[in-house]
Amino acid sequence: MEAFDYILIGLSGYVIVYFIFYKIQERFLFKPEKLPADFQYSYKFPFEEMFFEVDDDDVSINALRFFAAAPPKGLVIYFHGNSRSIKGWGKFSTDFTKHGFDVVMLDYRGFGKSTGKRTERDMKTDFQYVYSKLATLYPEDRIIVYGRSLGSGFAAKIASTNNPAMLIMESPYYSMSRLLQRTLPFLPARFLLRFRLRTNVWLRYVKCPIRIIHGTRDRLISDRASKDLVQIQPENTMLHLIIGGGHNNLQHFPAYHETLEIIMKEAEGVLTHKPHHHDLSTYLTKSPTHRSKY
Numbered sequence: 001m002e003a004f005d006y007i008l009i010g011l012s013g014y015v016i017v018y019f020i021f022y023k024i025q026e027r028f029l030f031k032p033e034k035l036p037a038d039f040q041y042s043y044k045f046p047f048e049e050m051f052f053e054v055d056d057d058d059v060s061i062n063a064l065r066f067f068a069a070a071p072p073k074g075l076v077i078y079f080h081g082n083s084r085s086i087k088g089w090g091k092f093s094t095d096f097t098k099h100g101f102d103v104v105m106l107d108y109r110g111f112g113k114s115t116g117k118r119t120e121r122d123m124k125t126d127f128q129y130v131y132s133k134l135a136t137l138y139p140e141d142r143i144i145v146y147g148r149s150l151g152s153g154f155a156a157k158i159a160s161t162n163n164p165a166m167l168i169m170e171s172p173y174y175s176m177s178r179l180l181q182r183t184l185p186f187l188p189a190r191f192l193l194r195f196r197l198r199t200n201v202w203l204r205y206v207k208c209p210i211r212i213i214h215g216t217r218d219r220l221i222s223d224r225a226s227k228d229l230v231q232i233q234p235e236n237t238m239l240h241l242i243i244g245g246g247h248n249n250l251q252h253f254p255a256y257h258e259t260l261e262i263i264m265k266e267a268e269g270v271l272t273h274k275p276h277h278h279d280l281s282t283y284l285t286k287s288p289t290h291r292s293k294y
Helices: 003-029 086-097 120-134 150-161 176-183 199-205 223-230 254-272
Strands: 047-054 059-066 074-079 101-106 143-148 166-170 210-215 237-242 291-293
Touching: 047 120, 059 086, 059 120, 074 086, 074 120, 074 150, 086 101, 086 254, 101 120, 120 143, 120 150, 143 150, 150 166, 150 199, 166 254, 199 223, 210 223, 210 254, 223 237, 237 254
Parallel strands: 047 291, 074 101, 074 143, 143 166, 166 210, 210 237
Antiparallel strands: 047 059, 059 101
């Protein structure tokens, strides 16, 4: 075979790999657990099921609202990672309800009971719709946006286009293109990615305090990502490193819970310096078996 033939074969193989990854990348990025429409959630603490009906697309976003034991200080909107559904993520709500905050966890399109085809644009539209609806139930200056792993980028986007009290990101990535280049450096991430998720860009426009938690032994998303994210708004951002923590086990470390307690107390201080638009206890009630549509 001539040298040209080898080059042609190599280019053909590269194009095939490019095409295959473009088509199947969503399967690598999203690993949903789907639930039947009649699935009944069950927890030992008070909650209600919520449905957000996205007007223009006949899409329903399923969520759970978990209630603090006392009248809430505010709300945490929780964007979970790339796997499972809110059925499994719900247990983490107690990390916030014990500090006096209600929690809303939502499932992305195709996760749990949520419906609709996933695109980055449509998912961002969903999240803004949910945020806007929740901002009618809670004063916006008492909303904290929390994103874990994949959800950290979505959380950053929502915080960048709204005015929550605080943005908290756990194990965030700098951008999806940089994450891909780290794992598959031979592919042109800029042209290949269908979900670019540019956390680094969105973070520039976040006006509230930004707090980041990251494990030092995270093999999936290096803590280098968080260290670089801090540099985008160093005067407004604080990084808390969990020594020895990985990507999926931070909740097993006492240091994580101690750090989260510090951050939540800091959030309370931020809220204290904001005017009280409402007494939340007057219009938020616990409805463990209630199903609401918004």
